Amino acid sequence: MPLSDHAPIETPPRAPSPAHRFGTLAVHAGSPHDQVTGAVIEPISLSTTFAQSAVGQPVGSHEYVRSSNPNRENFERSIAALERAKYALAFSSGSATTATILQSLAAGSHVVSVSDVYGGTHRYFTKVASAHGVRVTFTPSIELDIEGLIKEETKLIWIETPSNPTLSLVDIRAVADVAHRSGIMVVVDNTFLSPYVQNPLDHGADIVVHSVTKYINGHSDVLMGVAAFNSDELLTRLKFLQNAIGAVPSAFDCWLAHRGAKTLHLRAREASKNGQMVAEILEGSPHVVAVNYPGLSSHKQRKIALKQHRDGLGGGMLSFRIKGGKEAAERFCQATQLFTLAESLGGVESLVEVPASMTHMGIPKEQREIAGVFDDLVRLSCGIEDGVDLVADVRQALEKVVVAPKITNGLANGNGTA
Numbered sequence: 001m002p003l004s005d006h007a008p009i010e011t012p013p014r015a016p017s018p019a020h021r022f023g024t025l026a027v028h029a030g031s032p033h034d035q036v037t038g039a040v041i042e043p044i045s046l047s048t049t050f051a052q053s054a055v056g057q058p059v060g061s062h063e064y065v066r067s068s069n070p071n072r073e074n075f076e077r078s079i080a081a082l083e084r085a086k087y088a089l090a091f092s093s094g095s096a097t098t099a100t101i102l103q104s105l106a107a108g109s110h111v112v113s114v115s116d117v118y119g120g121t122h123r124y125f126t127k128v129a130s131a132h133g134v135r136v137t138f139t140p141s142i143e144l145d146i147e148g149l150i151k152e153e154t155k156l157i158w159i160e161t162p163s164n165p166t167l168s169l170v171d172i173r174a175v176a177d178v179a180h181r182s183g184i185m186v187v188v189d190n191t192f193l194s195p196y197v198q199n200p201l202d203h204g205a206d207i208v209v210h211s212v213t214k215y216i217n218g219h220s221d222v223l224m225g226v227a228a229f230n231s232d233e234l235l236t237r238l239k240f241l242q243n244a245i246g247a248v249p250s251a252f253d254c255w256l257a258h259r260g261a262k263t264l265h266l267r268a269r270e271a272s273k274n275g276q277m278v279a280e281i282l283e284g285s286p287h288v289v290a291v292n293y294p295g296l297s298s299h300k301q302r303k304i305a306l307k308q309h310r311d312g313l314g315g316g317m318l319s320f321r322i323k324g325g326k327e328a329a330e331r332f333c334q335a336t337q338l339f340t341l342a343e344s345l346g347g348v349e350s351l352v353e354v355p356a357s358m359t360h361m362g363i364p365k366e367q368r369e370i371a372g373v374f375d376d377l378v379r380l381s382c383g384i385e386d387g388v389d390l391v392a393d394v395r396q397a398l399e400k401v402v403v404a405p406k407i408t409n410g411l412a413n414g415n416g417t418a
């Protein structure tokens with residue numbers, strides 16, 4: 001029976017409060033010592049199958065790798081602890097996580113989503129979900145519109161907060177309260193902040209999803225996704241689909257991502273400190289039209305950041321509109337020396353990109369601009385390098401892009417060639 005046939009959705013109480021704090025959980029949750037050798041770090045279990053002592057009686061708790069394996073189980077335990085959830089399930093990518101959740105809806109279901117979702121999520125909603133009869137309505141102001149957008153067939157609300165790439169925030173509790181009155185499930189994509197900065201289940205979400213590829217793994221060398229939740233019924237349904245669809249990560253990727261998660265608190269704090277420093281100098285720059293960063297007091301939803309984010313942190317992601325349009329945005333990305341021009345985010349190294357021409361190119365221009373994704377928007381992922389060096393890099397790139405061409409023109413004019 002599809003999930004959507006069970007209404008209203010119950011949001012059971014969270015797992016009992018863990019005794020330990022985030023950093024301790026990051027290091028220890030899902031990290032048992034090896035029972036045989038005492039190895040402090042779990043071995044990588046590459047076996048695809050597990051012996052049975054009699055028919056239907058596996059020696060341990062695993063039978064076949066797609067259904068479960070030790071490294072995936074440990075990683076899932078770790079993320080459940082960090083998201084303050086009862087359960088977590090890992091997938092082969094963030095996109096596979098999204099697909100599996102959408103696949104759990106019956107044909108004919110309706111979804112309401114924030115407009116400025118990750119481009120791949122938008123593509124899935126409009127080009128794939130529609131093919132199996134699930135319709136998605138996008139809204140740029142979900143807190144205001146939600147009541148009017150809910151229909152009889154609405155089964156799921158999709159939120160990205162902060163959104164990608166405009167860093168708009170959504171008040172999760174405000175949306176969840178309305179959704180739950182009609183038995184509708186709320187999913188929050190928490191990729192941009194990581195579980196260190198925000199725990200959406202604490203604010204009323206039913207499922208939190210991550211592209212593990214980003215902050216959780218944090219070293220730009222694993223593609224993976226995860227969903228965390230509290231409901232036993234969701235566990236049964238999503239675990240069934242995890243196995244039936246088979247979009248699962250390898251044991252090696254689970255091991256690497258688990259290793260990454262052990263330092264998440266250190267990396268997320270440093271990236272957030274750097275994001276704040278870079279956002280502040282951008283905000284003070286005459287070459288910048290506007291800065292989107294939830295750590296700034298000028299951010300239009302700063303109050304939500306103070307309510308939902310740990311210590312009101314802004315995270316490591318920000319975007320800004322540069323003076324000089326699309327060309328200036330593209331030149332800026334080539335002028336930075338520490339920020340590498342590349343897609344993705346959340347790694348130890350800083351990255352820069354132009355969403356309208358790269359990650360969000362698939363969204364029609366008109367829709368993109370309604371969501372604030374203009375051609376001159378530059379997105380930065382601040383890594384964990386020294387913040388002073390990152391600020392200097394952004395400053396020199398702005399000077400090169402916005403000031404240097406004017407000086408060159410001036411000289412040219414002076415030489416009487418104009």
Ligand SMILES: Cc1ncc(COP(=O)(O)O)c(C=O)c1O
Pocket residue numbers: 093094095096118120121160164189191192210211212213223224225344
């Ligand atoms: C916010 C967000 N959600 C989901 C995804 C998809 O994740 P993956 O690339 O792991 O499939 C991305 C990828 O960039 C993302 O930025």
